[in-house]
Amino acid sequence: MTTLKAFRIHNDSAGYRGGIETMDADALSPGEVLVKAEWSSVNYKDALAGTGKGKILRQYPLNGGIDVAGTVVASTDPAFREGDKVLATGSGLSETRDGGYGEYVRLPAALTIPMPASLTTREAMVLGTAGFTAALALLRMLDNRQVPSMGPIAITGATGGVGMLGVDIFTRAGFEVHAISGKPAHFDTLRAIGATACVDRHALAFSGKPMDSARYGGMLDNVGGSMLAGFLPLIAPYGNAAICGLAGSPELPTTVMPFIIRGVSVLGVASAGTPRDIRDEVWRRLGGEWKPRHLATICTKEVALEDVASVFDTMLAGGSFGRTVVRIAG
Structure with a gap:
């Protein structure tokens, strides 16, 4: 894997802009865990970042998407192996490091959450x-x-x-x-x-x-x-x-x-900077006794990565309902 497709956000002499582009894999933010992304989601924060209507990113360029779930393809940390299902939410994604709107994402092991056994990667992003x-x-x-x-x-x-x-x-x-x-x-x-x-x-x-x-x-x-x-x-x-x-x-x-x-x-409730032990506890419960019974109802929209920008304006105008997931792969 030398290149990947991503929704990348720039802010330079050509202005603020975001869109699908092909980027060099070596340009991804560093991390011990390389993940092939399968699903992401659209949050209000993503819409602000993608349109430039909110000061979300602290450096440029970066891939959008504060949530991601997928499969580990390589890891230098023994806690994660090739084939493991994992997720990450918040924790600087699409703020200080590349987020989930790309075919691959590199994550620090400290930000990578093992997927609860009862959740699929898609369900994890309906939650997000x-x-x-x-x-x-x-x-x-x-x-x-x-x-x-x-x-x-x-x-x-x-x-x-x-x-x-x-x-x-x-x-x-x-x-x-x-x-x-x-x-x-x-x-x-x-x-x-x-x-x-x-x-x-x-x-x-x-x-x-x-x-x-x-x-x-x-x-x-x-x-x-x-x-x-x-x-x-x-x-x-x-x-x-x-x-x-x-x-x-x-x-x-x-x-x-x-x-x-x-x-x-x-x-x-500051979800972005939650300490790891609390984050692990929340996801344990979301995969257990707190797993919502109506995820299929709550997920009201699914879009491909190429179409992610199409939902931003509606969300910012208060017209969204439920959750929108982003299909990255497959």
């Missing part, structure tokens, strides 16, 4: 960063004493990848889930994957009080801003709000009242 984020949020909430008896979990942005996978994953873990979304046309699908209630975000009427009647045991928030601020006064004593997105706003216009009166905790 989105599923990892939702499961990491659940792990953080459980570590902070969240239990189902505290009440239902509100999941905002419920028709996005993190939201839909969160509905399935939290339900599998025994929690009642209420899905919050501005897309009521998809409520039947949300109920089918486990939501016991669906709430149109346009119909929400928060009281504006710093404290209100506790209606939720906790929440997984993808939106931020006034949405997060409105739900915090509704969370039960010692419940948790796991924060993983800012689709609405990065601001948080609220008071300290829910925190100092009810003991509500806000837990940050």
Whole structure:
């Protein structure tokens, strides 16, 4: 293998651009594990990077794609052998090193995760960063004493990848889930994957009080801003709000009242830089007791590597639904 096809992103005197090209294999970012990529996925971050509408890459040129799954073809680290199925999510892919939108990718062994036995490479990419984020949020909430008896979990942005996978994953873990979304046309699908209630975000009427009647045991928030601020006064004593997105706003216009009166905790979910031991634990559970039951429903689109750019603008405009996987090989 001397060359490979990749969606490569440049930013130079010719301007910012990304597209399919043939590149020299020796130009790939270094790493102990050479992987023949089979599947990747499209995340909001990938759309920002691919279009240049967000400052994601820290160096150029790089191959896009913050997720990848495939087969090891060579390794200088004894932990990985030729033929092993592996995956990687986040961890600097398409930021400081080449990502998964290429026929091959070199990964440091420290970033390479053995594929859970119950997952195919395609299923792993339906999960990808989105599923990892939702499961990491659940792990953080459980570590902070969240239990189902505290009440239902509100999941905002419920028709996005993190939201839909969160509905399935939290339900599998025994929690009642209420899905919050501005897309009521998809409520039947949300109920089918486990939501016991669906709430149109346009119909929400928060009281504006710093404290209100506790209606939720906790929440997984993808939106931020006034949405997060409105739900915090509704969370039960010692419940948790796991924060993983800012689709609405990065601001948080609220008071300290829910925190100092009810003991509500806000837990940050930073999936990109998760320590290896936690990363291994999350993937162990995603391949085990937390494996979503409805991956086929949640994966709403599949594109070839050559067509990956076709979904970026729709995603950035808020028009995506569920998860999009990218077929790299085969």
